[in-house]
Amino acid sequence: MKAFVDEDTCIGCGVCESLCPDVFKLGEDGKAHVIANDCSAGCCEDAKDSCPTGAISLK
């Protein structure tokens, strides 16, 4: 499973990075970026469920 962030929807709140720092990282553009190819860790689901704008998808 891989995580994706919709950069148009992301507001850069940092919740995903704080919950799952091995997968999500805020960039200098103020948007979250996916830094891991694999997202089987449970924290990815937590990040997806906790994103306030629904910007994260898992496929």
Ligand code: SF4
């Ligand atoms: S939790 Fe959602 S809105 Fe917040 S930084 Fe992550 S992807 Fe962006």
